[in-house]
Amino acid sequence: MKNKKIFATLLLLPLLGGLVSCNSDLSSEGSGNGSQNSGGGNSSVVDPADGLPIYFWHTSGQTVTTELENIIEDFEALVLENEGKKINIILQYQGSYDDQLQKITTAFSTGDQPTLAIAYPDHVAEYLSLEDTPGQYVQDLSEYIDDPEIGFGKEEWIGDGAATDFVEAFYDEGSGYAKEGIYSLPIMKSTEVMYYNATVVVPLAMEYNEELTTESRVQKWLDSLSWGEFMDFCRYIRDQGGLDGLEWPCFYDSDSNLYITQSMQKEIPFLSYKADGKGSVDFNNDQAKSMVRELKALYDEKLLCTKGTTGEYGSNYFTQEQCVFDIGSSGGAGYNYPTGGGFEVGVCRVPAFNKDNALYVTQGLTATILKARDDTDGSKALYAFKFLKYLTSTDVNTQICVNGSEGYVPVRKSCYETPLFETFISSGELIGNVADIVTGDINGNYFNTPCFKGSATARDAVGGIITQVFAGEKTIDEAFSDAENTTLNQM
Numbered sequence: 497m498k499n500k501k502i503f504a505t506l507l508l509l510p511l512l513g514g515l516v517s518c519n520s521d522l523s524s525e526g527s528g529n530g531s532q533n534s535g536g537g538n539s540s541v542v543d544p545a546d547g548l549p550i551y552f553w554h555t556s557g558q559t560v561t562t563e564l565e566n567i568i569e570d571f572e573a574l575v576l577e578n579e580g581k582k583i584n585i586i587l588q589y590q591g592s593y594d595d596q597l598q599k600i601t602t603a604f605s606t607g608d609q610p611t612l613a614i615a616y617p618d619h620v621a622e623y624l625s626l627e628d629t630p631g632q633y634v635q636d637l638s639e640y641i642d643d644p645e646i647g648f649g650k651e652e653w654i655g656d657g658a659a660t661d662f663v664e665a666f667y668d669e670g671s672g673y674a675k676e677g678i679y680s681l682p683i684m685k686s687t688e689v690m691y692y693n694a695t696v697v698v699p700l701a702m703e704y705n706e707e708l709t710t711e712s713r714v715q716k717w718l719d720s721l722s723w724g725e726f727m728d729f730c731r732y733i734r735d736q737g738g739l740d741g742l743e744w745p746c747f748y749d750s751d752s753n754l755y756i757t758q759s760m761q762k763e764i765p766f767l768s769y770k771a772d773g774k775g776s777v778d779f780n781n782d783q784a785k786s787m788v789r790e791l792k793a794l795y796d797e798k799l800l801c802t803k804g805t806t807g808e809y810g811s812n813y814f815t816q817e818q819c820v821f822d823i824g825s826s827g828g829a830g831y832n833y834p835t836g837g838g839f840e841v842g843v844c845r846v847p848a849f850n851k852d853n854a855l856y857v858t859q860g861l862t863a864t865i866l867k868a869r870d871d872t873d874g875s876k877a878l879y880a881f882k883f884l885k886y887l888t889s890t891d892v893n894t895q896i897c898v899n900g901s902e903g904y905v906p907v908r909k910s911c912y913e914t915p916l917f918e919t920f921i922s923s924g925e926l927i928g929n930v931a932d933i934v935t936g937d938i939n940g941n942y943f944n945t946p947c948f949k950g951s952a953t954a955r956d957a958v959g960g961i962i963t964q965v966f967a968g969e970k971t972i973d974e975a976f977s978d979a980e981n982t983t984l985n986q987m
Contacts, residue, residue: 547582550876551610553590563900571886578653583879604633607869611876618952620680620864621673625949635865636677640881656889665942666907674773674948681884684897684904685860686827689933690846693820695839704732719844726847730799741818744801747810749824751802752959753857758787760943761850767946767954775948779958780980785972788965795966804963827903829930843930845937855943860904903927905934950987957982
């Protein structure tokens with residue numbers, strides 16, 4: 497196993513967007529490209545001589561936007577060269593994911609929606625739920641994917657490969673909706689990893705387990721721990737003297753991810769689909785309550801804390817040495833590096849709640865194609881799909897993730913075998929080490945959950961259960977009942 501220690505430099509920090517969670521995967525660093533307005537409609541004046549206008553609404557910061565602009569320019573030239581068609585993909589920054597959700601749902605009433613949009617799968621589910629007739633707003637991508645002439649790998653000039661080359665869980669996300677079909681494609685992805693203060697943790701681990709005689713053995717050991725084993729080690733750390741300022745050994749950035757990941761690994765019901773295809777809210781059950789009760793006990797022991805209970809991300813405590821483990825997004829690595837390099841930072845997999853079913857959350861950029869009002873012949877949607885093929889092709893997807901992803905990984909397995917990516921993960925730099933953990937140790941072992949109207953509310957609601965129970969604001973029964981009712985009211 498490669499050395500996973502992080503030797504970050506200040507030069508890497510500008511590459512990072514914002515510390516992220518399931519519901520804020522890429523931070524909004526301003527208006528991005530600046531060349532287009534950030535209003536809710538396609539109000540910019542476009543010269544028809546520039547080509548077929550295809551509006552692309554996004555939520556990304558400047559680093560990703562710059563890479564997208566370069567890729568768009570290259571793609572437009574390829575289309576002109578190979579098909580003699582002049583197209584004009586117009587990037588428009590729309591703020592946060594929630595801002596974009598609101599603007600798109602409003603645009604449906606006027607027909608002013610874009611053709612391409614970055615979206616959470618939960619948001620795509622919202623768009624689908626607004627349709628009066630199938631296909632009214634959201635394009636079923638399987639119509640293109642299954643086409644023998646334009647499907648994945650069918651147009652050599654685009655350079656994309658077969659759909660089977662996608663990381664399975666990333667690709668399967670696009671068909672996890674209440675309606676049959678494929679309604680989104682992955683662009684870049686992230687997951688959760690565990691950052692640790694190696695300066696403190698390594699010597700303590702060697703004291704805790706006499707077989708851990710080298711730093712590399714400590715790394716492998718941490719990478720293999722179950723959640724229970726990890727909490728035992730956290731107790732040992734808590735009870736040591738000399739750790740000035742230590743508040744809790746472990747901090748978990750996302751209350752929702754803590755709940756959902758443990759549910760998925762332990763196969764505790766969360767959300768599902770009924771026989772009629774409608775969403776089902778299943779999390780109010782005895783197994784889940786027992787799970788939360790166990791987590792509450794860890795919180796009461798001061799072994800574990802979460803963002804919901806403090807209002808701050810774990811990186812703030814981690815860099816101040818108030819915790820020695822921080823579990824958060826692989827896309828927010830730079831925020832866990834202490835100013836001035838006060839200690840050495842390591843990274844490993846999050847200890848599994850169930851080692852026999854060690855599956856992890858998927859996060860990051862997903863794209864959907866919407867049916868614009870003026871796309872009467874379907875040409876805008878068609879070239880939007882061709883662009884998504886290009887954007888997810890091996891070389892291009894590797895390029896955007898290495899050069900501008902802010903810590904995200906490519907979506908095709910072939911990307912991980914490219915010289916560019918291999919150099920990236922072996923560089924010893926911050927983001928490369930995290931990407932090595934994600935692609936090497938987690939290795940595609942992800943879970944997806946059903947996406948339907950109300951599923952986004954459910955994710956927030958179960959995170960609220962953790963927050964409220966930890967803080968003593970509600971009993972377990974009250975928290976679960978309220979979370980269930982809140983979700984059902986949004987369906």
